[in-house]
Amino acid sequence: SETRDPLAPKVWTDYLKGNTRKLFLWRKLIRATAEQVPDLGSDDSKILAQVYKLTPEEFERFCTSLLQELSRESGIQHNIEGTRLVKDGGLDFFGKLIFPSPLHYEISFKGQAKRYKVTNSVGPTDISRLVARLQRGEYGIFITTSYYTKTAQEEVFEDNYPVRLFSGSDVVLFLRVLGLVSGKSTIRKDWLMNAVRIPISETS
Numbered sequence: 250s251e252t253r254d255p256l257a258p259k260v261w262t263d264y265l266k267g268n269t270r271k272l273f274l275w276r277k278l279i280r281a282t283a284e285q286v287p288d289l290g291s292d293d294s295k296i297l298a299q300v301y302k303l304t305p306e307e308f309e310r311f312c313t314s315l316l317q318e319l320s321r322e323s324g325i326q327h328n329i330e331g332t333r334l335v336k337d338g339g340l341d342f343f344g345k346l347i348f349p350s351p352l353h354y355e356i357s358f359k360g361q362a363k364r365y366k367v368t369n370s371v372g373p374t375d376i377s378r379l380v381a382r383l384q385r386g387e388y389g390i391f392i393t394t395s396y397y398t399k400t401a402q403e404e405v406f407e408d409n410y411p412v413r414l415f416s417g418s419d420v421v422l423f424l425r426v427l428g429l430v431s432g433k434s435t436i437r438k439d440w441l442m443n444a445v446r447i448p449i450s451e452t453s
Contacts, residue, residue: 278406285396285416286367293421294367295434299441300420301364301394307445308364309341312392314444315420316360318427320346340382342390359383360390367417370398380410388413394420 287293303311313331320327329344341362348354361379363371371393379389389412396416405412415423424430429437 279399279402280397280416282370282396285418287418287421292434293418296421296424296430296436297367297394297417299436300417301366303364303445305364308394309362310445310447311441312360312362313342315392315423315427316342316344316390318429319423322427340379356388357386358388358390360392363391363393363395365393365395367395369395371395371401371414372398373401373404376401376404376410376412376414380412383411387411391415392420393417 287297300308300311310331313329316329317327320329326347327344328347329342331342332340340359343359344357346356346358348356359379359382361375363375365371371391376391376397379391383389389410391412392415394417397414402414404410405414424436429440431437
């Protein structure tokens, strides 16, 4: 049997015996609720309130349009589409980000959009539904007007799911960065109306 050195630190002897615990470095990535939704009464909360007024179907198209704008702004080629309102397999949008030469690399993703009240959280079950629909090599994008519970975030990081979570505050930030907010707290109506209109492919 191995003789323990009385001068050796306990953490070292535990390591030799295999009694180690996983370092949860991802815990620093967990965001509190206050970091995920704007303060009540702030300009950002007024912007988010306008987004929440959309119907669930309009919010899905809003998210698709927002992702398209983000891709164009970054200079990345993209093919992003919303799913039809029926038989969508639980998905709200899908697409590819296409990196030009010399990379010649494509990233496929699938996503869900949940228009929740800022007081209604997104939990692990919601995330699991998206993860279950991802195929090998695909990434998931989850967008909500509310926030993610600590447990939902822990599940993503602990299990190393290829999923990116965007909360209500993130949505507002995207709108501001893209110049889609006029004044302090009004989404540009011209862009919003065009963003949520039903594509011809869905009406035919």
